Amino acid sequence: MHRTHTCGELNITSVGLDVTLCGWVQKTRDLGAMTFVDIRDRYGITQLAFDTDDDADLRAQARNLGREFVIKVSGKVIERASKNLKIPTGEIEIKVSRLEVLNTAKLPPFLIEDETDGGDDLRMRYRYLDLRRNPVRNNLVLRHKMAQAVRRYLDEKGFLEVETPVLIKSTPEGARDFVVPSRMNPGEFYALPQSPQTFKQLLMVSGFDRYFQIVKCFRDEDLRADRQPEFTQIDCEMAFVEQEDVLEVFEGLIRYLFKEIKDLDLPSLPRMSYADAMRLYGSDKPDTRFGMSFVELNDLVKGQGFPVFDNAELVIGINAPGCASYTRKQLDALTDFVKRPQIGATGLIYLRYNEDGSLKSSVDKFYGPDQLAAWANAFGAQPGDLILLMAGVEEKVQKQLSELRLEMGNQLGLRDKNKFSALWVVDFPLLEWDEETARYHAMHHPFTSPKPEDIPLLDSKPGKVRANAYDMVINGTEVGGGSIRIFQRELQSLMFKHLGFSEEEAQRQFGFLLDAFTYGAPPHGGLAFGFDRLVSIFAGLDTIRDVIAFPKNNSGRDVMIDSPSKIAQEQLDELQLRLK
Template structure:
């Protein structure tokens, strides 16, 4: 090997040893007749030094060391006079005897340091340079550790890792597929999997009992900080289980990861129904690091001639503890914040509970002191608290108040990234009515679609409602939420052919369509499908949570930008007419 040691391992006990190191030049500096070089590799930084007037210095000084050039350095480990307590190798340095330039380097477009001067797009274009920064490397090291510990836990639970196909069949249910043309099968296409759902169910039919896979999945949907067109799941399935078995098994995985990776012992994970999550938090993935629950105000505010409240389907409030000192300017700014299109509220009403226990509101014209005190009692306001109220259509207002609650949590410092609150959300609706979701195919508009996927089993006691009131059917499903982020979700699956056929019927599939799309699964059920269920964790999201970051891109080696582009390799890109012709795509386009 070209090196005897890495740039991160030498310590004071190695003084006197002859060593060879390899790495990149982080920086150079001249001081008092000596030249210092910080040499960096994946493991750390070691300082090299040579005297300019020494024989070695005269030879080495002619090299003209520049940032990011690749060196092999040999010399003697000595104790540093001026120690650097900020790095593990800060007590020693290498007295150079020889340097070999393994490769020169031009000046990088941004500084390769933790606090870089490169913007997001520039760093993504030169991602191979960005990955040299220790802060980015540590993210990928965390990801590696998460994967190792996941495999360790699941292996001890008798799960078997099985790879499933990447080139599969496109199905109309769910988000949009990425499609791949087949050269050997003219005018036909594969799809990239949104998940290995049907294959892992078939593995249960095959008797594999416990399956997992850390697997790439693909969805052609609108992007944001926690979405990428290709992402990774911890995908799992178990046979002969009920919901409680899966919750216990994967609560165990969650606790194991926190203990092994973060050194944290989390308590038993709380459970909440979907109905309560919507009622008290306004969304199905509540951040339970702090309270500030939503409180319905309909009964205490209506009938007082305030048209905004009287005409609203829902009037809902939150109590921000200790925020009564907010100035009028701050409250006006908050009002403008909730009126943004992303939030969608038409306005904001507030009431302060002053230090003397009196109330002052923005609607004093309509509500007297006694009536405002009822507001305080209803939402548990105390001296120094601020009550914030929104009104309007129920669903829209819940969503807006949920966003306002999170914003107030940020402003009041209640969303500490080093604090973790885990939650199971249960009893979701099985179905949702789709009026036209931009992430779903247009052909699915105006019909029921599965909130999770069409293979999710209804709660046994709700099955009969499929015939009379599909919207009231609860799913035998569960999500795991950490700090307001949905990191995993799953369900007990349908394993009965007749019930699966009924589900397809409710979703608007004809018998012919269901057979064409999912006949292989329906046929497999006739050969003895065991009761089974599973879960999939968003591995990228889980890593970003453990790493204290909001964007999953920081934990993916080569991510796409917000437009779904890889700006480093310039993808997606056009392909040649010759390739189009070979794939028969040019014929399809001309015919269309």
């Protein structure tokens, strides 16, 4: 071994040891009679001391070290005269007797320090340098610890880790596939898996009653802060279970992770129906760290000659506590916020409940004091509160007010990254109507089981059918979702029919699964956690990029290796592909 110790493990008990360290030069300080060098590896930083009186040549060598030089030093551990108690090694230093430069380095394009001067694009281009910084490295250490904890928990629960194929068959449901041409089968293509869904169901048919996999998945979809074209799932499936069994096991996993990783005792997760989540928060992934749940005012506001309310399908609002003092400029800014194209609202109505008990609204022309008092009473408002109202088509206005609620949560400091609120959202609709294709699509995927009591509605009221589906939500982010699966061929065929598949199409696309169901498929269900999202929540980050070693940017590009890229004509010819 080049080294006897790492740069983070020596302390006051190590004084007197002869040691050899290897690492990167963090910085040098020339103080006249002495030269000090900080050497860094992934474990920490240790100060090196070079004394002219002992070896002038060695000190001259130290003076010529540049940032990020890779060095090897040997010497004796001594007690520091000027201690730095902020770091584990801050009470000692190495009195160096030998220095070897293993490799020189160019000056990095940004500071490799906790607070760097490098922007996102520059850091992504030189990601291998960015990974040397403590915050990014610590995120990957956290990711490793969480992965190991997941494996421990699931192993103790009898789960087997099984790898499933990466080159699979493209399917028409879900997001767009990444496709891979086959040289040996010209004109035919593999797809990269969006999920191991059908394979894990086949494992249940095979008798592997408890499966999991920490697995790479791929979706060719538009990107945002919590999406990447390739991402990692904790993928799980169980046989001979009902919904409650699945929720119990994986609620246990999340509570185990919070205890193991953050030493937090997460309380039992409450359950909320999809219908209640939309009614109270306008979102199927509500952030329950704070209140401000929706209140419907249809009965109180309609019929008073105010066309915005009279013509609306739904009038709803939130109560922002302590915000009655908002200035006109602040209220205009909130109106501009909801009018942004991403939100699409036409306006915002407000009611101030002033500290003196008076009420002032932006629609005083249409509503008198008694009516405004009834509004305040409906919200349980107190003097000093601000009520914000929106109106429109139910589905749209719920989503618009949801965005405003989150914005108010941000402005009031209620979305604390160190506070965690988790819940299950259950009883999702089985199907959702798509205007573009003029047909129903599976809200989760076509293998989700309907509630048995709702199966008769498939023919008459398909939009009313509820699914045996569930999502886990933490701090307003969906971190995992799953369902009880269909396991009878007849019901799965019926589901395909309602999704617009002909019998021939269903057999061609999913015949292998339908056939497997005829060989004794057990009842089964499971879920998948978005591992990148989960780690980012534990790390207190808004983006998943910094918990992935080599992420893509918002355009789906790896700017470090310049990918995706064009390929040689010879490769295209081998694959019998022709570009337009």
